[in-house]
Amino acid sequence: MAELPKKAKVVIIGGGVIGCSIAYHLTKIGWDDVVLLERKQLTSGTTWHAAGLVGQLRPSINMTKLAKYTGELYRGLEAETGQATGYRQCGSISMATNAERFEELKRSASMAKVFDLPVHVVTPQEIKELAHIVNVDDVVGGIHIPSDGYANAVDITQALAKGARTGGAKIFENTKVTRIRHNGDRITGVDTDDGSIDADYVVICGGMWTRDLAASVGVAAPLHACEHYYVLFEGVEGIDNTLPVLRDYDYCGYYKYDAGKLLVGAFEPNARPWGMDGISEDFCFDEIAGSFEHFEPLLIDAMRRVPALEKAGIQKFFCGPESFTPDVRYHLGESAELKGCFVAAGLNSIGLQSAGGVGKVMADWIRDGIPPADLWTVDIRRNMPFQINRKYLRERVTESLGLLYATHYPFKQYETARGVRKSALHDRLVAQGACFGEAFGWERANWYGEPGSTPAYEYSYGRQNWFEANAAECKAVREAVGLFDQSSFAKFRLEGRDAMAVLNRVCANDVDVAPGKLVYTQWLNDKGGIEADLTVTRLSETAYLIVTGAETEVKDFNWLKRHTPDDAHAVLTNVSSGMGVISIMGPNSRALLQSISPNDLSHEAFPFATSQEIELGYAIVRASRITYVGELGWELYIPTEFMAGVYDAIVAAGAAFGLKHCGYHALNALRMEKAYRHWGHDITDEDTPLEAGLGFAVKMDKAGGFIGREALAAQKEAGLKQRLVQFLVKSPEPMLYHNEPIWQGDRIAGYIRSGMYAHTLGGACGLGYVDAADGGVVGPIGADDYEIEIAGVRYPVTASLKPFYDPTNARIKI
Template sequence: MTDLPKTAKAVIIGGGIIGCSTAYHLAKLGWTDTVLLERKKLTSGTTFHAAGLVGQLRSNANITQLLGYSVDLYNKIEEETGLGTGWKMNGGLRLACNEQRWTEVKRQATTAHSFGLDMQLLTPSEALELWPLMDVSDVIGAAYLPTDGQANPSDITQALAKGARMAGAKIFEDTKVTDIEIENGKIRAVITEHGRIECEKVICCAGQWTRNFASRYGVNVPLVPMEHQYMVTEPFDVPSNLPTLRDPDRLTYYKEEVGGLVMGGYEPNPIPWATNGMPQGFHYTLLDSNFDHFEQLMEQALGRVPALEHAGVKTLTNGPESFTPDGNFIVGEAPELSNFFVGAGFNAFGIAAGGGAGMALAEWVHKGEPPFDLWSADIRRFGRPHFDTDWVRTRTVEAYGKHYTMAWPHEEHASGRPCRKSPLYDTLKSHGACFGEKLGWERPNWFADASLGEAAKDEYSFGRQNWFDAVGREHKAAREAAVLFDQTSFAKFALKGPDALAAMNWICANDVDKPVGALVYTQMLNDKGGIECDLTVGRVAHDEFYIVTGTGFATHDFDWISRNIPDGLNCQLFDITSSNAVLSLMGPKARDILAAVTRDDASNEGFKFGTIRTIGIAGCPVRALRVTYVGELGWELHLPVEYAQTVYSALKEAGQAHGLINAGYRAIESLRLEKAYRAWGSDIGPDHTPFESGLGWAVKLRKNVDFKGRAAAEAQGSGGVKKMLACFTVDPDVVLLGRETIYRDGQRVGWLTSGGYGYTVGKSIGYGYVRNPEGVDVKFVTSGNYELEVATQRVPCNVTLQPLYDPKMERVKT
């Protein structure tokens, strides 16, 4: 073999489609000394046995954009490299065989329209014209996406590899990586069985081997291998232009192959593989066909494609694929190790994602940040439960089994629960709490009243769900009396040290240079002015800050803050999430209740909004934050976990006379929608700036102090924006979930980032960005006539840039 280079700018581990695509894109970006190492042969891990369907639509706009990039790349890579890829843009069909599925498909079509995809709804007879082999007697309707297609996985990977070499990258097969050399927390070299390559950046695209390999260096990659089977038939006059077909009600998919069919699917009882570790030397290897397990899919398929009964079976391919606990893939720089990047866990759609994921990873390596917000695939979306492989496997089995089941609104996972519990879990459960789960934490979503015949269990539908009235009671109490939320799952950090203020001044967009006792709502921006973190910062000492952020952002925000503390500053960041319980007391009677349980001054003059201080309740030192995310008077009460039950009991007893009740996260969502509070991960994120999202008031541009993202914020503050977040309201019978298409004067201008119902205003509420390449201002937003497309139907709506509810002005907008 050719001698390995002694040095490289970046080393990619793994020669499947993701690794080769990353090499291709890095080389195109000028990283011509990129090296890709494959322990055996290219595609010999899992790529070679992939089914090769390429669908584009996902529930996230940027993931859809990424998959669309794959299609664009596959359209041209054959011409660029001269290698055939088997790529056919033959379209994709998705069937619906019951009314609930038809509603889901119509909502998916609207999502497609929101993201600029041409998804067409068809009658059963129209679908039959495109796919004449099927029985449509049970089909209600279908959706057709003309730009979907299929490819030959090995061929398209070889084309990407050739393109990478043509651009200057070097690829070495039969070169196993044995170790990574790390010195003082920094990557120094990759060690292979044929020598050492000095480098600073490593991109691990090792498929189902990634978790075990990365864990050697403290990096957590939550994926496990699962058996995945598909059948290949002998030819039986299948048209070559047949679209790919997904039949989710029968759990199956199909594509044409050399005059025959490939048919596979997702069983509700999947089989994990290699539960005791990966076999040595496993490559270009398939598992034994499991006809008994596949029979359940075969029975479903025969009902759809009767001709399969007489078609010869060429092979039943059983190959392991890496799957993740939430069904999305994993990309990004590991929070545990700088310059160690991951691209893995593609849940059997690695061919569809390959082009775009490689592009995104290459951009991330090249610029230090992704090309756009990829939060739903970001490695930092995981946390503590995901270090346990058994927990990851348990949740992943459930996610695999749900691949083709109905994607219900507000659906919760059931496996691996309970995992992380508040000290109040059992108490709240006895009071009727129906729990949801986030990052392993059990969190009350709503409370059932047994005296009304309610059971603490979600019943899913696309209409108003069974908890609608219960959440309405909680919402009403928050507006008129008081509620208590258990928000123990909040992520909580402490930044300590002589230079803590200097660090926070640089990282925070708002002014945190305040006296001890000040509480500040702030964003943290990237260099493009996008919002990377959205959190609350309290100054609790001259050299210490208390930082509170959302449950699901614990890993991400800790990583962002720690990475952006300027070199040379003396301060340390600590995750203290598990030390403190949080009880949020909210509502117009909150002051009366708090005053009844503490000797400290709870008056407005004595405890102003935007302040933090320690008070005493029932023998407990409580860090009280006067802040609200529901638009009412209130306090977040942060306290050591051992006091949680005592303080909760004291508040509940004192609150009896004031109508205090328990409330959950679904009421928080309803309340915050009325008050126009933004949610990171939906309404705001790295692709949205404070000036686009109506948060420019929280940026310290008037102060003569530099901070990360200031230049971009200044440019936008003076130059205007091309999109602006607005609030839309529609008739209460219309259920808004997010991703509904926004039309202004008949033109598509965006989609809803979040949706729900406001019980005080009696309207369905959505937020979304109004976009215009020529620029957007208040007049542009408020002057148009608007409609929302909901499940392919357009409905008139009202628009506003103001909160719908403001208790200070006693105003409710309808």
């Protein structure tokens, strides 16, 4: 056996398909000082029993791009390495047995057009022609993807490993990592049972062992193993190797030809977690007992779909563990907690069909220090520290597994592991008829039924049961006054004599302002991409309050911390739990608040974009005059223990001013009408403020510059290759959500980043970037130049670079 090196640039922990793909792709970018360590043998954890499906259509644009690249890689891998892969391009068929599922599939087919993935909407008869064994009596339609297929997971992994070795990587089996070493700030290496390796980067690809391995160095990588089942049938009449992969989503099943047999697997709605008491040190190519009774109902459904199974024999009933994450999305990228510590795990049983793309983006990410594309949905930094709680994970993954095949309804809420984080007002909002959604562990009021009621979602791709309630909430904010509980905001304080200098280097806008001023700004990366979108309030000469979204709490705190020089006199503190937030928004907001506060809230005494401490009820609260709905209003930052008292005072006075409780769905609709951007959707680390129409928040000439300034200056000089545009569907019926293609004549010019029904405007509203037909600088935007495709149908829209609602900002500055 080769001797373990004393040093390596990158150490990869885990020899499954993900780890081997990262090693392979690192060598492709010219890094040959790479070591992969596997505790047992390659593929021996969960890769070896993967069903082998290679599907390309995922729920989002960038995830589909990764899967599409994976398919392209596998098609040529055997020729490149000489290692058989078992890859076969047989196509796939996804079936729908109801109109809602068919709507989802048709919307996915439309999305696929954005990046030239051929996806055909097919009838039940066409499905029958492509797959004779299928009973289509209850099928209403489906989609066919000719370029999908399957492969042998073990062979693919061995091919990637061979390619990595050819490129200079060293792979050591039967070498267990006993400790990841660090100096408190960044990774320094690993210890193994065969010696130690110093390393600049460590990549944790430990599959279902990742949670514990990452937690050992303080990194949050929440995942938990579940039982995953499939059955091999032999003697199935009518099958051969031309059979497409079949996905029967509504009955949770999938079907794949497997060397003369038919493999039938499932993603059931109520999964069984596994490994709660730890995973044996000896676990290697192991099966677990499982429960035939648990899987039997799914087998009965499979026999209805493929009647030939009734006469076939079961050769193998298999149960093996797979790891799942709380939100059914991967964990990729550099951790927030330790520099140089990367994670690629939590593949939710689709590791093989994701591995090629994951390996490629991880290699680029390690090399460049930032993700090569907008990968926020799978970024490890989205995770909250509490999510590694074992009880939380055990409960959530019973639902996570089944969500892979569930209908991905707009606004779908998790049902398990609820009530983790609650506002101090939670019980009061329940009494008001709040219907809560879960976001990043927070219970947040999304909409309100009648006070005292217990409203619940009725999901649909059309107008859901809260549509009219949402309209009433939006109307109240536009015409009277609304109350929003926004306590989930992430809130940080930066204090010290160097606080201003640190922040002004990170912020694109100028935060060297007078105390009491509030600044809207972005934080940029070196390419000019938007890493954060937030407000900064100067509290004093040496103290600032930074307020950002709940989703990016960990990421944004980490970004500022890492960009604070070691010798700077500036202390960063997360104070999110110390303050709740009540937002009072609408034309009557001043009159309402003035009726219960002795402070002068007039425009002259309290201008827009300023912040003051005022008296409300028995409390002293920080009131910031800012808005995310496009109306006069204040965000009230209240010490948590004073929240209930201040709320009660506002509600008691509110009736006289038309006060209405409003939820996050109304907030989203109102901000869409005003074309306010949302980070993670409309603006990402791939988009610049100039492209996003946020140039007004950038101070190019401020002293000392800022991160990303040079990239913006170059872009400004060259001209914009894409621009963010607001769209309003002319018909009042269709619903926009996201990822719908934007057509300009006979070409796709972009896609919708976010969409919502705009009640004030009378139709669905969306934001999306468009490019020029010649790939050059985007010219004038014509109001009637575009159409948007929704589930295969193109609808005329009105386009505008200015907000449709109050484009002059008159309503927020009164």
